[in-house]
Each structure stands twice: as C-alpha cells, then as structure tokens.
Amino acid sequence: MSDTDAHVTNAYFRETMIAQQPPPATETGAIKWLRENLFPTWLNAIGTVVSLYVIYFILSHVAPWFLNGIWNASSLSECREIRDATLGPDASAACFAVISDRWQQLLFGFYPSEAYWRPVVALVILLAGLAPVLFGSIPRRFMAFSLASPFIIFFLLWGGSIWLPIMAAVGFVIGFYVARALASVNQIVAVLGAIIVPILYWFVVMMPLVNILQGILPIGIMAIESKQFGGFMLSIVIGVAAIVLSLPLGIILALGRASDLFIVNKLSVGFIEVIRGVPLIVWLFTASLLLNYFLPPGTTFDLTLRVIIMVTLFSAAYIAEVVRGGLAAVPKGQYEGADSLGLDYWQSMRLIVLPQALKISIPGIVNTFIGLFKDTTLVVFIGLLDPLGLTNSIRASTDWNGIYWELYVFIGLLFFVACYAMGRYSMYLERKLQRENR
Amino acid sequence: MSSMSENPPRNSFHLSQLIYDTRYRSMTIQVVTLGLVCVGIWWLVDNLLANLTDLGIEPSFSFLSSRAGYDIGMTLIPYSSASSHLDAAYVGILNTLLVAALGIVLATVLGVIAGVLRLSKNWLVSRLMAVYVEAFRNVPLLLWIVLIYAVMSESTPQPRDFREGGGASMIWDAIAITNRGVYVPGPVWGANSGILVAIFAASLVGAFVYRRWAKKLLFDTGRLLPLVWPAILIAIVPSILFYFILGRPVTLDYPALGGFNFSGGLQISTPLVALWLALALYTGAFITEIVRAGILAVSKGQSEASEALGMRANRTMSLVILPQAMRVIIPPLTSQYLNLTKNSSLAIAVGYPDVRATLGGITLNQTGRALECMLLLGLFYLALSLIISFVMNIINNSMKLEER
Numbered sequence: 001m002s003d004t005d006a007h008v009t010n011a012y013f014r015e016t017m018i019a020q021q022p023p024p025a026t027e028t029g030a031i032k033w034l035r036e037n038l039f040p041t042w043l044n045a046i047g048t049v050v051s052l053y054v055i056y057f058i059l060s061h062v063a064p065w066f067l068n069g070i071w072n073a074s075s076l077s078e079c080r081e082i083r084d085a086t087l088g089p090d091a092s093a094a095c096f097a098v099i100s101d102r103w104q105q106l107l108f109g110f111y112p113s114e115a116y117w118r119p120v121v122a123l124v125i126l127l128a129g130l131a132p133v134l135f136g137s138i139p140r141r142f143m144a145f146s147l148a149s150p151f152i153i154f155f156l157l158w159g160g161s162i163w164l165p166i167m168a169a170v171g172f173v174i175g176f177y178v179a180r181a182l183a184s185v186n187q188i189v190a191v192l193g194a195i196i197v198p199i200l201y202w203f204v205v206m207m208p209l210v211n212i213l214q215g216i217l218p219i220g221i222m223a224i225e226s227k228q229f230g231g232f233m234l235s236i237v238i239g240v241a242a243i244v245l246s247l248p249l250g251i252i253l254a255l256g257r258a259s260d261l262f263i264v265n266k267l268s269v270g271f272i273e274v275i276r277g278v279p280l281i282v283w284l285f286t287a288s289l290l291l292n293y294f295l296p297p298g299t300t301f302d303l304t305l306r307v308i309i310m311v312t313l314f315s316a317a318y319i320a321e322v323v324r325g326g327l328a329a330v331p332k333g334q335y336e337g338a339d340s341l342g343l344d345y346w347q348s349m350r351l352i353v354l355p356q357a358l359k360i361s362i363p364g365i366v367n368t369f370i371g372l373f374k375d376t377t378l379v380v381f382i383g384l385l386d387p388l389g390l391t392n393s394i395r396a397s398t399d400w401n402g403i404y405w406e407l408y409v410f411i412g413l414l415f416f417v418a419c420y421a422m423g424r425y426s427m428y429l430e431r432k433l434q435r436e437n438r
Numbered sequence: 439m440s441s442m443s444e445n446p447p448r449n450s451f452h453l454s455q456l457i458y459d460t461r462y463r464s465m466t467i468q469v470v471t472l473g474l475v476c477v478g479i480w481w482l483v484d485n486l487l488a489n490l491t492d493l494g495i496e497p498s499f500s501f502l503s504s505r506a507g508y509d510i511g512m513t514l515i516p517y518s519s520a521s522s523h524l525d526a527a528y529v530g531i532l533n534t535l536l537v538a539a540l541g542i543v544l545a546t547v548l549g550v551i552a553g554v555l556r557l558s559k560n561w562l563v564s565r566l567m568a569v570y571v572e573a574f575r576n577v578p579l580l581l582w583i584v585l586i587y588a589v590m591s592e593s594t595p596q597p598r599d600f601r602e603g604g605g606a607s608m609i610w611d612a613i614a615i616t617n618r619g620v621y622v623p624g625p626v627w628g629a630n631s632g633i634l635v636a637i638f639a640a641s642l643v644g645a646f647v648y649r650r651w652a653k654k655l656l657f658d659t660g661r662l663l664p665l666v667w668p669a670i671l672i673a674i675v676p677s678i679l680f681y682f683i684l685g686r687p688v689t690l691d692y693p694a695l696g697g698f699n700f701s702g703g704l705q706i707s708t709p710l711v712a713l714w715l716a717l718a719l720y721t722g723a724f725i726t727e728i729v730r731a732g733i734l735a736v737s738k739g740q741s742e743a744s745e746a747l748g749m750r751a752n753r754t755m756s757l758v759i760l761p762q763a764m765r766v767i768i769p770p771l772t773s774q775y776l777n778l779t780k781n782s783s784l785a786i787a788v789g790y791p792d793v794r795a796t797l798g799g800i801t802l803n804q805t806g807r808a809l810e811c812m813l814l815l816g817l818f819y820l821a822l823s824l825i826i827s828f829v830m831n832i833i834n835n836s837m838k839l840e841e842r
Contacts, residue, residue, distance in 0.1 A: 279819055297489050
C-alpha cells in the first residue's frame with residue numbers, strides 16, 4: 001500500500017508552495033501599532049482624539065511663545081521692541097533675555113561673583129562624598145572622604161578661617177575616642193560620654209583654640225555671610241544640610257519609636273507627630289519669629305542658620321518615619337539572631353539591624369530629600385532669597401519689571417530636572433533592592 | 439556548699455543593679471531620658487521667660503477678644519473690622535477648611551481618573567497622564583500656585599471686557615471667568631427651602647439604607663437587586679417633586695454685569711481658585727500614582743479568576759479589584775490628604791485669607807503676640823491633622839480584610 005504515495009499526482013494536490021503572502025496591512029508596522037495602541041475600541045479612539053486635542057491646545061499656546069523667544073536684550077522693553085520689529089506687536093514671544101542676563105543670580109543669589117567657583121567645587125565634593133554612600137561598588141575606604149566632606153563644604157561656602165571646620169571635626173574624633181575608651185566600662189556611660197564630652201569641647205574649648213591657631217597660622221579664604229546666599233545654591237544648601245544633619249536625629253527617633261521603653265517611645269511619637277502635624281511654613285515662621293525667645297538672652301544668630309535648624313528638626317521627623325519602615329522591614333530573625341549572639345542593644349543595632357534597615361530606607365530618604373528640596377522654596381516667606389524670592393528682586397529692577405513666565409519656566413525646569421533625576425535614582429534603587437532581597 | 443544553700447540576703451539590692459541588671463536597667467534609661475528632656479524643656483522655658491521679661495511681655499490670650507480692626511477679603515461668617523481677633527481667627531479657620539475640603543474632593547476626583555487613565559492601554563492617554571504626573575510631582579507646589587495665580591490674573595479678561603463688543607463672553611450665560619474672580623450662579627434660599635433641604639437629606643439617607651438592605655439581601659439570599667439606579671432615583675426624585683410642589687423655593691441668582699464689575703451670583707475670588715486648582719492638581723498627581731500602584735497591587739489572578747467565574751468587566755472592577763485596591767490605596771491617600779491640608783497654608787503666596795494669614799499674619803503683626811499666635815496656629819493644624827487621620831482610620835478599618 002505504501003507505493004500509492006509515490007503516485008500522488010492527481011489534481012487535488014498542489015505541488016509547489018505558494019509564495020509567502022505579506023500579512024494584512026492592518027496587522028503590520030505603524031498601522032498595527034496605531035490600531036492596537038490608539039484605536040482598539042471606540043472609547044479608546046475618543047480618548048486618543050481628546051488627548052491629541054489637549055496636546056495641540058497646549059502646544060499651540062506654548063510653542064510659538066517658546067520658539068520666538070528672544071535671548072539677547074538688556075531689558076523687557078527692549079525685548080518688546082525686538083519682538084515688534086521682527087514679529088509684529090501681536091506675536092507671542094518669550095523674553096528669555098532675562099535668563100541670559102540674570103542666570104548667575106538665579107543660581108547663586110548675591111554670592112560674590114569672584115567666588116562662584118566655591119559653590120561649584122562644593123557641589124562636586126558633595127557628589128563625590130555621596131558616591132560611596134549611594135553606589136555600593138565604590139571601595140569602603142572612600143567613606144573617610146565622605147565623612148570629611150561636610151567640613152570641606154562648610155569651609156568652601158562660608159569661608160573664613162580654616163581652623164574652625166578642622167577644630168569642629170576634631171570634636172567628633174574626640175567623641176569617637178571617648179566612646180571607645182569608655183566602652184570597656186559600660187555602654188550607657190560610653191554613650192553619655194560620647195555626647196557630653198564633645199559638646200563641652202565645642203562650647204568651651206573650641207573657639208579660643210581656633211583663635212589661637214588662627215593667630216599662629218592664619219590660613220583662610222574670604223568669609224561670606226549666609227545672607228548673601230541665594231538662588232538654587234541656597235535651596236541645595238538648606239536641603240542637603242537639613243537631610244544630612246537630620247539623619248542621626250531621625251535614626252534615634254525611629255529607634256525610640258520602635259522601642260519597648262514606654263517613656264522613650266511616647267516622647268519619640270509625640271515629637272514626630274507634632275512636627276508632622278504642623279505645616280513647614282508655620283515652623284519657618286516659628287524659626288524667624290520665635291526661636292530667639294527660646295535661646296539664652298542676647299543670643300543672636302543669622303536667619304539662614306535658624307532656618308537650617310528648624311528644617312533639620314522638621315525633616316528628622318520625616319526621616320524617622322522612613323527609617324521606622326526600614327526597621328520594620330528587617331526580618332525578626334535578625335533581631336533574634338543578634339540577641340542570641342549575646343550582643344547588647346547598641347551593638348545589635350549598630351552591627352546587625354541598622355545596616356540592613358538603612359539600606360532599605362535609602363529610596364525613602366531620597367524621596368524625603370526631593371520633598372524637602374521642593375519645600376525649600378517656602379523660605380521666601382521669611383525673607384530668604386531662594387529662586388522664587390529672587391524673581392521678586394529681579395522684577396524690582398526697572399529693566400525687568402513685569403516679567404513672570406520666563407523666570408517661572410526657568411526655575412520650574414531646573415527643579416524638574418533635579419527632582420526627576422533623583423526620583424529616577426530612587427526608583428532604580430528600589431528595583432535593585434527588590435532584586436537583591438528576592 | 440553552705441553558701442549555696444543559704445537564702446540570699448534580704449536586702450540584696452545594689453545601686454549598680456540599676457545599670458547592670460536588665461530588670462532595672464530599662465527603668466534607669468527611661469528616668470535618665472525623661473530627666474534630660476525635662477532639663478532641656480526647663481532650659482527652653484527658662485530662656486523664654488527671661489526673654490519675655492526683658493521685652494516686658496506677659497504671655498496672655500486676652501488680645502483675642504479685642505477689636506481686630508482689619509478687613510478680610512473673603513468671609514464665610516459675618517465679620518467686620520469691628521469684630522474681635524477671635525472672630526478673625528474663625529474666619530481664617532473656615533477659609534482653610536473650605537480650601538482644604540474643596541482641594542481634597544477635586545484632587546481625589548482628578549487622581550482617580552488620571553490613575554485609571556494612566557493604566558489605559560491607549561498609548562497616548564497613558565503617556566499624557568505620565569507627563570501630568572511627572573510635571574506636577576517634580577516642581578515645587580509654590581511655583582505651581584504662583585504660576586496658576588499668574589495665569590488666572592494675567593491671562594483672563596477684565597470684567598469690562600464682558601460688555602458688548604468687549605471680546606469676552608460668559609460660559610452658558612452663567613459663568614464668567616475674570617481676573618477678579620470666577621462668577622457662578624448662586625442659590626437664593628426662599629421661604630420653604632429648609633423643608634427641601636431636609637427632604638434631600640432624608641432621601642440621601644434613604645438611598646444609603648436601600649443600598650445597605652440590597653447588599654444584605656445579596657449576601658443572605660444571593661438575590662441581586664440593581665444597586666446604582668434605584669439609589670440614585672431615591673436620592674433625587676423626592677427632592678425634584680417637592681421642589682415643584684413647594685413652588686420652587688430655591689432659585690439661582692445669575693451673575694450680571696453692572697457698572698464696572700459683576701454683581702449677583704457667587705463670586706469665587708481669584709486667590710481661592712488659583713490655590714484650589716494648584717493644590718488639587720499637585721496632590722492629584724500624587725494620588726494618581728497611589729491609585730495606579732493600588733490597582734497594580736491586585737494580582738492578575740484575581741481578575742482572571744473573576745472572569746473565569748463569568749463576571750462582567752464592570753463587576754470585576756467593583757467587586758473584586760477595587761475592594762482589594764482600596765486597602766492599598768487608603769493609607770497613602772490619608773497622608774496625601776494631610777499634606778494637602780497642611781499645604782493650604784501656602785495661601786500666603788496668593789493672599790488668600792486662611793488661618794495663617796489672619797491669626798498667624800495680620801493679628802500677629804498687629805498685636806505682636808507672636809508666641810501665642812504661633813501656638814494657637816500650631817495647635818489648630820495639629821488638631822486638624824489628627825481629625826483627618828482619625829476619620830481616615832475609621833474608613834480604613836471598614837475596608838479592612840475581615841479574616842477569620
């Protein structure tokens with residue numbers, strides 16, 4: 001029977017392959033994509049049309065204004081003259097000349113122009129100092145540089161004698177060695193000693209020592225007062241200082257909130273909830289109006305510093321909540337494992353729990369920083385010259401009286417770029433943590 | 439041997455046990471902490487009192503009952519410059535609550551719509567929503583407020599443009615958007631309007647009770663009654679009927695151009711509109727992401743199982759996905775509501791008279807009572823935050839998964 005196969009030459013069967021047909025036009029390329037993504041159903045098609053209209057509406061208003069932008073002029077009236085001459089009086093054209101004229105002011109405020117290099121170098125040092133914290137692949141020994149960078153940045157920004165930041169840093173070294181020396185005696189004594197001795201040093205010994213050293217070896221750069229700070233530099237200084245300074249306090253508050261000790265727990269909860277329950281702007285007014293009332297009579301220090309203190313306390317409460325989440329995410333077995341090794345509370349926290357909890361918290365801390373960085377614009381209400389405050393002082397000059405949009409767009413774009421980049425970084429970090437924990 | 443069998447000495451407590459004995463150590467730490475905190479507070483209060491005596495100020499709240507002497511641009515309760523500072527504070531509090539409540543409602547609506555659209559399969563729609571979210575989340579709220587305020591006050595027509603040939607026209611002859619504010623028709627409460635309001639409230643309760651009953655019937659017997667349409671009918675029909683039976687007690691007063699400005703209707707001032715829109719759009723962007731994350735958090739197996747059981751898409755959404763998504767959505771939503779309420783204090787940027795502007799602004803500057811004003815202001819915001827948290831906790835508990 002098998003030989004019948006060989007004789008299959010009847011008319012029913014095709015002997016050659018049909019040439020491959022192209023897929024239907026609706027199933028390939030751009031048309032398929034359009035059908036699947038833009039017009040799959042009637043409702044979706046309506047959505048597409050509405051979206052297209054929205055995009056057209058926005059672009060038709062913004063695009064001519066933006067593309068006709070005038071970059072070279074010395075005042076708003078000159079801008080308008082140029083526009084009238086080239087485009088006609090009814091054309092919409094942005095006057096970006098204000099940005100090419102005043103961009104340095106928007107970035108640095110009234111910081112002396114010959115010292116602009118200092119904030120720039122400080123920013124580079126900041127990023128370099130952050131790198132070992134943010135990226136795990138960099139060797140641990142660079143952490144020493146990270147620890148030193150706050151003092152270098154302080155010296156660069158405020159200037160003055162080099163001995164002040166050095167001697168302030170010495171306080172931390174003293175605290176470290178006191179803690180190490182007393183650790184053999186008792187943990188609580190060591191903690192107390194590590195807090196009290198440096199404080200005594202900073203308040204009593206440090207300033208005379210700085211003066212003596214400055215007398216012997218006067219090294220320093222031009223001192224710049226913080227009321228000359230402004231623009232994005234001020235936003236970054238307040239934001240970064242507050243986040244960095246609030247980390248230790250936030251961690252302690254988070255530990256307090258997670259603690260079994262009743263009084264410690266309630267004090268931490270109370271502090272966190274009070275700070276978080278009241279808007280930042282009220283705290284800022286408190287800093288500008290009331291903080292001096294709570295300090296010894298006759299104490300005065302500048303507004304920027306007061307704002308940094310207040311924003312630090314404010315962000316500490318938020319950091320505490322982030323770290324609390326991190327502490328809760330550390331598996332219970334880790335706590336129990338530390339206990340079973342015979343570690344005491346601080347040892348188990350320092351060596352076992354906190355390294356894991358803080359690693360989990362970094363995305364949250366970055367998000368807190370983004371929020372805080374945006375909120376630094378509120379300092380305009382107590383008279384500091386953040387970017388929005390500078391728009392007022394730019395408008396106060398006769399050249400640029402009446403200019404709004406261009407400045408807002410520029411500031412908005414800068415904030416957008418910075419916050420968007422940080423947000424992406426924190427998302428990348430979250431994904432990485434998820435991968436590692438799986 | 440003898441020493442082992444002896445009873446421990448009765449008075450065996452040593453001072454060192456306070457540090458080394460874990461039974462007592464926690465007490466020691468707490469007492470020391472409390473002591474340090476008390477010393478700190480005592481130091482602050484001592485400084486405060488010393489400073490106040492130096493300045494010759496005695497803390498007192500008596501200024502609250504004295505004459506305020508300033509006018510407020512927008513008042514929800516009767517207020518004049520002859521009223522007291524306390525009344526000014528009430529006006530401010532009501533204004534804060536108004537903008538916060540309006541903002542929360544609009545932000546939720548925007549956020550839910552945008553959150554669902556963000557998950558749309560339509561490429562263009564979901565991208566547009568992504569742009570909205572990123573644009574609002576990454577730019578400071580304050581900038582949005584001043585930007586929207588500038589749009590509202592610079593790019594909208596003046597009232598006189600609404601005259602014949604002025605180039606501007608009202609929407610549906612009822613709404614006028616001007617640079618002095620938005621004018622909308624306002625209700626005029628006639629003679630029997632109280633009855634109408636009562637009937638409306640009662641029918642709302644009726645609709646709620648019907649839903650409850652229908653759900654109970656469903657769970658008890660499996661009989662499914664329509665839920666949406668009857669409830670809406672119960673809520674609306676009696677009110678409409680009585681509206682005509684009572685002879686139209688509530689009428690609308692349309693804004694009309696008279697002289698240089700609009701009169702009649704309800705004026706919503708530009709600062710309020712700008713603040714409201716900015717707060718709602720900004721918080722809406724955050725809520726969008728929360729809603730999206732909440733819906734994505736419901737595992738795909740749930741919707742697939744629901745489809746396998748033969749449920750239609752809308753019932754899958756309302757009975758399977760949303761109840762589970764809500765559990766993920768509500769806690770972060772609460773903190774967004776809190777943020778919006780606190781951010782309403784940015785009213786300062788547009789001159790909207792909220793509580794910070796009256797109590798913490800003009801009253802403070804006039805009386806110089808910075809300490810008292812800031813204290814009251816802080817307490818108000820704290821109380822408001824706690825109330826919102828409390829309400830949202832109740833909602834959250836009612837949504838919680840009931841486990842056996």
